[in-house]
């Protein structure tokens with residue numbers, strides 16, 4: 001069902017500080033830094049050189065009360081989730097529910113670049129998974 005890895009997300013304390021490594025040292029140019037109030041985060045996508053390649057998403061929690069802030073406090077900076085692109089998010093949601101996978105969404109949520117659902121790490125061998133449907137490109 002998944003087509004490709006869309007992004008690998010890294011949780012950081014401060015995006016600007018993290019960019020001193022990812023942009024200035026590694027040479028990845030971020031697209032705009034954006035606030036996602038519904039998720040209580042700021043994020044920046046870092047595309048690789050090849051068009052259509054998988055990206056890195058830097059995530060900074062914006063509220064000290066959020067589950068992401070608690071995760072950062074407990075585990076420190078590092079891997080947060082992997083996002084797999086799917087063709088049809090409604091079908092993916094139905095399939096995951098019917099297979100008994102612990103899905104964190106009853107309906108797809110609005111993600112930065114499409115519609116997404118999250119699968120709880122307890123059902124995926126310890127990794128938070130995001131499944132994402134991106135808008136179809138006009139032919």
Ligand SMILES: CC[C@H](C(=O)O)C(=O)SCCNC(=O)CCNC(=O)[C@H](O)C(C)(C)COP(=O)(O)OP(=O)(O)OC[C@H]1O[C@@H](n2cnc3c(N)ncnc32)[C@H](O)[C@@H]1OP(=O)(O)O
Pocket residue numbers: 009036039041043057059067068070071079080081083104110111112113116118120121126127128130
């Ligand atoms: C959508 C916008 C953007 C995009 O790509 O477009 C993003 O990706 S924003 C990303 C931020 N949004 C989310 O992460 C949404 C889904 N996440 C959640 O709902 C929570 O963070 C959740 C449920 C994963 C964890 O919340 P909480 O700690 O309150 O839940 P539980 O008590 O059920 O579970 C705690 C248990 O899970 C471990 N945990 C938490 N986060 C992760 C993680 N990212 N990877 C692996 N494990 C994780 C946590 O350490 C606890 O384990 P324990 O053994 O009990 O210590």
Ligand SMILES: [Co+2]
Pocket residue numbers: 007009057081083130
């Ligand atoms: Co993501």
